[in-house]
Each structure stands twice: as structure tokens, then as C-alpha cells.
Amino acid sequence: MINRQSRAPVGAAAVDPVSPPHVALVEDDQLLRDRLVAPGLRDFGFRVSAVGTVKELEQLLSTDEPDIVVLDVGLPDGDGFSLAERLHLSSRIGIVMLSGRHTQEDRVRGLSNGADAYLAKPVVMHELAATLRNLMRRLRPPPLRSVTAAAWRLDSQGWCLVAPNGVSIALKAHERAMLRALLDVPGEPVSREALIAAVGGDEQFDPHRIEVLVYRLRSKVGTKAGVVLPLSAVRGSGYVFTM
Structure with missing residues (x-):
């Protein structure tokens, strides 16, 4: 028989909000x-x-x-x-x-x-x-915080990309890793080498896989959020995310 009478009361902070669900x-x-x-x-x-x-x-x-x-x-x-x-x-x-x-x-x-x-x-x-x-x-409601303007961001757990229109797009591990590297320096180019390192690639990693990842992520965002992901290639540098 399932019996969880020892459960925490409503509002109890029993769970680390950033631990994996x-x-x-x-x-x-x-x-x-x-x-x-x-x-x-x-x-x-x-x-x-x-x-x-x-x-x-x-x-x-x-x-x-x-x-x-x-x-x-x-x-x-x-x-x-x-x-x-x-x-x-x-x-x-x-x-x-x-x-x-x-x-x-x-x-x-x-x-x-x-x-x-x-x-x-x-x-x-x-x-x-x-x-x-x-x-x-x-x-696990996130802590209240003021929002000054709508912008692209990762949610409080870092596993959904939230578009300016409020739509959340669930991310896979490699998508999350790449976006975190780009969103850490919005408006600044991030090299392909840095993105490869972010997604856990090694010396045998095919650099063209980053291009495929970017293409698929743009398509996913366009389909699910109905907006264009502001992720662009920078010739000779890598990719840049403009907020």
C-alpha cells in the first residue's frame, strides 16, 4: 500500500530547485x-x-x-x-x-x-x-524576480529556452550546453571550438555537427515558438546570439 503521510507541508523547501527533476x-x-x-x-x-x-x-x-x-x-x-x-x-x-x-x-x-x-x-x-x-x-516555483524586458533566456532549471513571446522549448542536453555558452556572452561571437567543448566534443568531433545542431535548433524554435531564433553564423569566428 502506498502511504506518504510524512510528506512535507505546502511551501516547504525540501527540494533543491536546480537539481535534476x-x-x-x-x-x-x-x-x-x-x-x-x-x-x-x-x-x-x-x-x-x-x-x-x-x-x-x-x-x-x-x-x-x-x-x-x-x-x-x-x-x-x-x-x-x-x-x-x-x-x-x-x-x-x-x-x-x-x-x-x-x-x-x-x-x-x-x-x-x-x-x-x-x-x-x-x-x-x-x-x-x-x-x-x-x-x-x-x-518547484522559481523565486520571484523583477523582469525589465522580454528577452530570450533559459528557465530557472536551465532545460527550457524561453522565447520573448513566453513560449518554452524543451532542450536536449547538447542543445542546452551550446545555448548556455552563447547566452553567457550575448552579442559576442563564440568560436566553433568553444561550442564543441561546451557540448562535450573531443578531438575526433566533426565541426560540421555544430552547423547541424544550429540548423535543427533554429527549426525546432521556429516550429514550436513561431519566431526566429536570433542565432547567426559569424564568418571566421563561430556563432553569435543576439538578444
Whole structure:
């Protein structure tokens, strides 16, 4: 039985706001769990504990409570809807249901039982990552600070690029590393060598991969935020991010 009566009160600062969010992935399909969803979430900067049964989740809750549970409906030893309800009533863990059952009735039941979001399979990793990031912002609200003007920035956890229009774009690890290097010196060129080092490249790293990374990042931002990413090539120097 899941029992989290020792939970912290609302507003308690029990979690380091910059530590990687801990996600428990509860999915009995081993291939989907271990080859697709868990590695995909890690690529987006989450710490993932992947389990396949309710019993394994209960063991995890007793030793290393996650921030969010991503929960399948059909499990070999339990019902995801009932499990979501128990988690909702006994803890402050975020709940995202990820299921092949996606009728309106299923969605309403999941949300009514306490899920914060209900997503349908097949999983779209960008959508799942963005959903988890949005939920984490509610679970770990950033400190209040004044904002003088709209500008491109990384969110408080550094894993989403926020456009001036307020749209957040979930980033992969190499995208985040490159943007941090560029946003540290806005308006100043950053060499390809520096960007290669930022993304963890070595002497065998193909410099053209930076060009591919920039192209894909521009395309992602244009598609998801509807604006142009102000990241430009500087002949002979590298790239520059203009705010």
C-alpha cells in the first residue's frame, strides 16, 4: 500500500530547485520503457527511475521519492487509475498518465483521479518533456524576480529556452550546453571550438555537427515558438546570439 503521510507541508523547501527533476517511469513494456522513454527523458535532463510494476514503484517511494510519476494505465499488478488516485491523496508527487487508452472517458477518469496531465501513446518525447517541465514549474516555483524586458533566456532549471513571446522549448542536453555558452556572452561571437567543448566534443568531433545542431535548433524554435531564433553564423569566428 502506498502511504506518504510524512510528506512535507505546502511551501516547504525540501527540494533543491536546480537539481535534476526525478521522474519515476512506471511502464510494463520493457522495450518502450528501457529503450525509448527512459533514455529520451534522460536526454532532456531528467533523472529517471524506470520500473515495471506497482510493487517496484512502492519500493522506490520508500527509498527515493520522485518529483513526478509517469504512469501507464495497464500494469501487471495494479490499475493505473486507482494508483493515480492513491498517489494524489497521499503525496505531493506530480502525476502524468501515459497510456494507449485515450478516449475522452479515459482522459476524464485519469484527470479526475488526480493526474496532472494525460498523454496518449505512442509517446512524443518533446511533448512529454515539455509536459514534465511545465509540471515541475508548478511543483518547484522559481523565486520571484523583477523582469525589465522580454528577452530570450533559459528557465530557472536551465532545460527550457524561453522565447520573448513566453513560449518554452524543451532542450536536449547538447542543445542546452551550446545555448548556455552563447547566452553567457550575448552579442559576442563564440568560436566553433568553444561550442564543441561546451557540448562535450573531443578531438575526433566533426565541426560540421555544430552547423547541424544550429540548423535543427533554429527549426525546432521556429516550429514550436513561431519566431526566429536570433542565432547567426559569424564568418571566421563561430556563432553569435543576439538578444
